[in-house]
Amino acid sequence: MTKPHVTASHHSSQMFERIALIGVGLIGSSISHACRRAGLAGEIVGSARTPATVETAVKLGLISQGYVTAAEAAEGADLVILCTPVGLCGPIAKEIAHSLKPGAILTDVGSVKTAIVNDVAPHVPEGVHFVPGHPIAGTEQSGPEAGFAELFDGRWCILTPTPNTDGKAVEKLTAFWEALGSKVEIMTPEHHDLVLAITSHVPHLIAYNIVNTAANLERVTDSEVIKFSAGGFRDFTRIAASDPTMWRDVFLNNKDAVLDMLGRFTEDLTALQRAIRFGEGDTLFDMFSNARAIRRGIVQAGQDTAAPDFGRTPARSEPATAKSKRA
Numbered sequence: 001m002t003k004p005h006v007t008a009s010h011h012s013s014q015m016f017e018r019i020a021l022i023g024v025g026l027i028g029s030s031i032s033h034a035c036r037r038a039g040l041a042g043e044i045v046g047s048a049r050t051p052a053t054v055e056t057a058v059k060l061g062l063i064s065q066g067y068v069t070a071a072e073a074a075e076g077a078d079l080v081i082l083c084t085p086v087g088l089c090g091p092i093a094k095e096i097a098h099s100l101k102p103g104a105i106l107t108d109v110g111s112v113k114t115a116i117v118n119d120v121a122p123h124v125p126e127g128v129h130f131v132p133g134h135p136i137a138g139t140e141q142s143g144p145e146a147g148f149a150e151l152f153d154g155r156w157c158i159l160t161p162t163p164n165t166d167g168k169a170v171e172k173l174t175a176f177w178e179a180l181g182s183k184v185e186i187m188t189p190e191h192h193d194l195v196l197a198i199t200s201h202v203p204h205l206i207a208y209n210i211v212n213t214a215a216n217l218e219r220v221t222d223s224e225v226i227k228f229s230a231g232g233f234r235d236f237t238r239i240a241a242s243d244p245t246m247w248r249d250v251f252l253n254n255k256d257a258v259l260d261m262l263g264r265f266t267e268d269l270t271a272l273q274r275a276i277r278f279g280e281g282d283t284l285f286d287m288f289s290n291a292r293a294i295r296r297g298i299v300q301a302g303q304d305t306a307a308p309d310f311g312r313t314p315a316r317s318e319p320a321t322a323k324s325k326r327a
Contacts, residue, residue, distance in 0.1 A: 013039040015176055020077035021046035022070045022092055024057040025243075026138060027109045028083035029147025032062040034180040037149040047073035048144075049084075057144045074099040079176070082108035082120075087249035090119030102127035105169050109135055111196060111246075113160045113189035115253035121162065129169030132160045132189065134196070135182060140241040153181035154302055160189040197257035201250055202265055205258070207239035208247075 019041040021028040028046065035041050046063035047070045048054045054066035067073040074080045074096040082089050089108055100106060106128055110116050116132050124130040137155040139146065157177040161170045174184045187195075214225045214233060229237065251258055275283040299306045 013179070014042060015040045015172070015179065016078040017042040018077045018079075019044045020073045020075075020080045021063065021083055022073060022080065022096070023083035023088075024048050024053060024062055024144045024147075025083060026142050026146040026151075027135065028081070029057070029060070029062050029144045030137075030149070030151035031081060031083070031109075031147075031180065032057075033147050033149035034152055038179045040176065040179055041079075045073050045077070053144060060144060062144060062147070069095070071096050071099045076101055078104055079173075080104060080106045082106070082110070085243075085246045085249045086110040086112050086116060086253050087245075089116050090123070093120040093123040097123045097125055100125055100128045103129075105129045105131060105173055107131045107133045107159075107173055109133060111200060111250050112254040113158075113192040117160070117162060117189050129166045130162070131165055131170055131173045133173065133177070134158045134160075134192065135177070135180075136196075136200070137182075138242075140238050142243045142246075150181070152177070155182055157182040157184050158192050159184060159186050160192050161186065162189075193254050193257045194260070197254060197261040201254055201258050202261045204239055204242065204247055205251065205262070206265075207236040210236050211240040 019035065021031060021044065024032070024046050032044050032046075035044060043064050044062070045065040045067065046054070046057055047067040048057065051068060054063075054068065057063045058066045070092045076099075078101075080096065080100065082092055084092060089110060093106070102125075106120075106124060107130070108116055108120070110132070111134055113132050113134060120132070121130055135152055135155065135157040137151050137157075139151075157180075159170060159173060159177075170186070174186075177184050210233070214220070215222070217225075225233065272284070272287065274280070275287075298304050
């Protein structure tokens with residue numbers, strides 16, 4: 001029987017017959033967009049905790065088939081991607097264990113890796129390849145409507161296979177993320193958690209904290225905070241707009257590395273406080289100059305642009321209203 005023309009034309013780039021997305025928020029929906037852009041899957045199915053999300057995902061064409069349970073979605077899939085908050089990965093792994101077919105690859109997109117390995121690995125059946133992953137990409141938006149194909153373009157995805165993970169599965173998942181537009185790096189779960197504690201987790205904690213500090217200032221009104229926020233505060237509020245469930249789980253699951261980095265941060269902050277108190281201009285100038293050099297490095301590495309507004313507008317056409325809201 002001849003295959004329909006559409007499938008046949010995609011066949012050369014198709015990597016997986018059936019991909020199951022467990023969770024179709026920002027990351028899950030973006031994986032679907034990028035997958036379809038590159039023709040990587042025969043079919044993409046998915047599940048979400050709320051029927052409304054499943055319905056939206058089907059309506060947007062993100063998944064051809066939506067399920068209420070993760071176990072049904074994982075049935076017969078060659079690649080299963082856990083796109084839920086970190087705290088749910090363990091329970092879901094337990095739920096889908098009996099549905100995973102031999103030879104399937106199980107991965108995730110969580111911002112914490114050691115806890116994921118501890119929570120998920122015990123439930124992975126013999127013959128299924130578990131390769132934990134973390135695409136370092138995102139926006140402050142969430143939900144199935146928030147995704148777009150270009151999210152991973154030029155961004156890093158970190159894979160943290162365990163020593164006994166099948167090498168072929170790691171190679172295949174690496175090729176998959178590269179086809180989605182990412183650059184891939186492999187490291188241990190522990191090292192990943194330390195790196196991300198300082199590049200992502202602590203900055204989010206600081207952002208949440210400074211926004212709440214401003215909210216609780218009695219001598220400065222809310223309207224003044226909002227009106228004059230271009231002075232640096234605005235950029236913290238963008239980070240603080242991220243999904244609260246996801247970030248609660250990140251801090252509970254990367255406790256040690258976050259507390260370690262927070263300790264160092266606090267010590268450095270105290271040093272800055274001293275420099276201001278004692279009028280040590282040279283100390284301040286040197287610290288600011290070093291920090292500025294890091295910013296240049298990030299721009300040179302292509303991880304941001306030097307354009308105004310922190311190079312923040314994603315690479316896609318946005319309705320004019322969204323643009324004016326960001327301005």
